[in-house]
Amino acid sequence: MALAFSEESEAKFNELVSRYPNTRAALLPALFLAQEEFGWISVEVMDYLAERLELPPSQVLTTATFYTMYNKQPVGKCHVQVCTTLSCAFRGGYELLERFEDRLGIKRGESTPDGNWTLTEVECLASCGSAPMFQLTDSKGNMEYFEDLDSEEKFETVVKELESRLPNLPDPRDMH
Amino acid sequence: MEELFLSRNFKIENGHTLPVYESGGGYQRLKKALNMDSATIIDEVKKSNLRGRGGAGFPTGVKWGFMPKESELPKYLTVNADEGEPGTFKDRYIMELDPHLLIEGCIITAWTLGLRYGYIYVRGELQFAIRRLEAAIKEAYAKGYLGQKIQGKDFDFDLYVHPSGGAYICGEETGMIEGLEGKPGQPRMKPPFPAVVGAFNAPTLVNNVETIAAIPWIIERGGEWWASMGIEKNGGPKLYGLSGHIKKPGVYEAPSGVSVRELLEDYGGGMLDGSDLKGYIPGGSSCRVMLPDTLDALMGFESMREAGSSLGTGCITFMDHTTCMVRIAGRLAHFYHHESCGQCTPCREGSGWATKVLDQIENGNGRMEDLDLLLDICDNIEGNTICALGDSISIPVRSYVELFTQEFEDHIRRKGCPFPAWSLRSSASTRAEAVAGAE
Numbered sequence: 001m002a003l004a005f006s007e008e009s010e011a012k013f014n015e016l017v018s019r020y021p022n023t024r025a026a027l028l029p030a031l032f033l034a035q036e037e038f039g040w041i042s043v044e045v046m047d048y049l050a051e052r053l054e055l056p057p058s059q060v061l062t063t064a065t066f067y068t069m070y071n072k073q074p075v076g077k078c079h080v081q082v083c084t085t086l087s088c089a090f091r092g093g094y095e096l097l098e099r100f101e102d103r104l105g106i107k108r109g110e111s112t113p114d115g116n117w118t119l120t121e122v123e124c125l126a127s128c129g130s131a132p133m134f135q136l137t138d139s140k141g142n143m144e145y146f147e148d149l150d151s152e153e154k155f156e157t158v159v160k161e162l163e164s165r166l167p168n169l170p171d172p173r174d175m176h
Numbered sequence: 177m178e179e180l181f182l183s184r185n186f187k188i189e190n191g192h193t194l195p196v197y198e199s200g201g202g203y204q205r206l207k208k209a210l211n212m213d214s215a216t217i218i219d220e221v222k223k224s225n226l227r228g229r230g231g232a233g234f235p236t237g238v239k240w241g242f243m244p245k246e247s248e249l250p251k252y253l254t255v256n257a258d259e260g261e262p263g264t265f266k267d268r269y270i271m272e273l274d275p276h277l278l279i280e281g282c283i284i285t286a287w288t289l290g291l292r293y294g295y296i297y298v299r300g301e302l303q304f305a306i307r308r309l310e311a312a313i314k315e316a317y318a319k320g321y322l323g324q325k326i327q328g329k330d331f332d333f334d335l336y337v338h339p340s341g342g343a344y345i346c347g348e349e350t351g352m353i354e355g356l357e358g359k360p361g362q363p364r365m366k367p368p369f370p371a372v373v374g375a376f377n378a379p380t381l382v383n384n385v386e387t388i389a390a391i392p393w394i395i396e397r398g399g400e401w402w403a404s405m406g407i408e409k410n411g412g413p414k415l416y417g418l419s420g421h422i423k424k425p426g427v428y429e430a431p432s433g434v435s436v437r438e439l440l441e442d443y444g445g446g447m448l449d450g451s452d453l454k455g456y457i458p459g460g461s462s463c464r465v466m467l468p469d470t471l472d473a474l475m476g477f478e479s480m481r482e483a484g485s486s487l488g489t490g491c492i493t494f495m496d497h498t499t500c501m502v503r504i505a506g507r508l509a510h511f512y513h514h515e516s517c518g519q520c521t522p523c524r525e526g527s528g529w530a531t532k533v534l535d536q537i538e539n540g541n542g543r544m545e546d547l548d549l550l551l552d553i554c555d556n557i558e559g560n561t562i563c564a565l566g567d568s569i570s571i572p573v574r575s576y577v578e579l580f581t582q583e584f585e586d587h588i589r590r591k592g593c594p595f596p597a598w599s600l601r602s603s604a605s606t607r608a609e610a611v612a613g614a615e
């Protein structure tokens with residue numbers, strides 16, 4: 001099936017393009033919009049954006065693959081990204097990452113087979129004063145910081161909260 | 177500090193909204209600036225001794241003076257909100273808690289330099305900041321502070337938020353411009369500088385968020401007043417992000433030229449109980465590490481250089497006696513290796529090589545000659561790359577090797593790390609037990 005933006009995304013897309021003197025400049029925000037709508041950035045999605053922005057597909061490919069926030073493979077409904085750079089490492093960043101590994105039964109860099117979770121180790125997220133922390137990106141494209149997670153108790157509260165959101169989130173693998 | 181400027185609205189309820197911002201005098205500074213001419217404003221900014229807050233400390237008024245007056249193409253403002261330098265977390269607070277301060281600064285800057293379009297280039301992870309900024313921009317348009325014929329003047333300016341896609345290198349100003357243009361963030365050769373050929377081939381001003389946020393205050397109270405809250409050549413209050421092994425990590429506003437000791441003790445609450453200061457990084461992880469005997473150094477660009485490092489972003493990471501400096505150097509080299517854009521061989525290959533050598537020493541497989549090898553790798557990166565990311569690897573790595581040589585040699589002799597495994601992984605609660613157990 002050929003891809004197409006929903007009516008709402010179409011309006012956003014046109015507004016994005018109007019912000020810049022040429023269409024290529026709209027590529028970064030357009031990739032986010034496409035990821036929100038189609039779950040992940042497949043070659044098919046890149047080709048669709050190339051067509052919509054009137055760009056050679058190779059330009060979309062080089063940009064989409066240069067930046068880490070565009071998922072070239074589907075990730076879980078909840079993408080947990082734990083910071084382990086210095087300031088976080090000093091306050092328990094690795095401990096937090098290991099708590100997630102134990103709780104989810106996967107290693108960093110992996111996804112659970114049910115498509116619910118992906119766990120990634122990331123670099124400094126400009127939240128060093130509230131370490132340890134992680135960023136959540138859900139399959140609707142919402143991002144949220146969870147900070148100061150320095151105890152088992154706070155960790156459990158956050159995980160329970162995220163678990164309760166899972167039923168309302170689409171599985172990125174099914175989004176296009 | 178008694179009166180706050182950059183963080184004034186941080187603790188005020190709904191401080192991010194237009195009505196609250198205006199009730200505190202917001203947008204009056206724009207109205208004042210619209211009745212001042214360009215040369216007068218640039219002069220005030222020069223007098224203020226405001227230095228770029230993105231890390232390099234270039235005098236803002238001088239940079240503004242480089243912008244060409246005439247241009248066939250529309251001129252651009254790009255605000256650097258990529259905030260990715262490890263240990264740095266200050267711009268995010270301005271965008272989230274006082275977005276109008278930044279927006280008012282953008283409009284005054286555009287008026288002063290005749291800039292037609294502005295983009296705030298925000299790292300994509302900061303979605304909350306992006307949403308706050310977009311909502312605030314909408315409010316500003318509705319009030320006629322943005323758009324066409326602003327406040328009845330012959331002055332058009334449009335301002336947008338541009339989300340980055342996740343790449344540290346886009347904090348480098350020409351990498352940022354590439355990202356704005358939808359390309360991979362691979363920095364450009366300079367010259368030409370962005371003031372001459374920047375975004376979309378047009379003259380472009382690049383300033384950091386905190387730099388632009390200072391402008392409304394300089395307009396309100398004058399350049400000399402701003403300069404008075406500082407030391408020679410370094411004017412005005414600034415935001416200091418304090419993190420690491422301290423009691424009260426967070427963002428604090430204090431004058432330029434405050435000492436590291438004051439920041440640590442009076443603002444940061446001192447080191448954690450049972451922690452002795454072993455070293456600190458004064459302004460983001462690309463600075464040279466410093467020893468505790470420099471605590472009285474003042475937070476200014478020249479004073480920090482004299483003390484042996486650099487001011488950088490002014491966000492300090494404090495490290496205690498349980499910290500393994502070999503592991504730190506390896507962790508940082510890993511970061512810069514991961515973030516190297518890959519264009520220049522010395523940076524791309526040198527960062528990976530340094531990471532491997534450091535990991536080898538940490539894991540007990542180091543050789544004495546590795547220390548010279550590390551310094552040699554640094555020599556070969558430094559100054560040999562298009563942008564300063566290369567130096568961001570060599571400068572810190574060299575400093576750990578030079579200042580903690582003994583510790584590196586210990587690793588090599590003992591064939592392993594003498595520090596406990598928990599030292600770079602435990603949270604405040606679990607480490608208290610670990611520290612006690614170790615004693």
Ligand SMILES: Cc1cc2nc3c(=O)[nH]c(=O)nc-3n(C[C@H](O)[C@H](O)[C@H](O)COP(=O)(O)O)c2cc1C
Pocket residue numbers: 227228229230231232233234239256257258259260261344345346347348349350382383384385387388563564565568
């Ligand atoms: C590798 C690298 C990363 C940088 N990252 C940032 C950043 O995240 N934010 C920033 O404002 N400046 C960053 N800079 C500095 C910018 O290149 C530029 O000097 C600055 O944005 C200019 O603004 P200012 O004069 O107001 O400081 C970085 C520089 C380098 C070499």
Ligand code: FES
Pocket residue numbers: 083084085086087088089123124125126127128131262263264
């Ligand atoms: S080190 Fe983790 S947010 Fe900065």
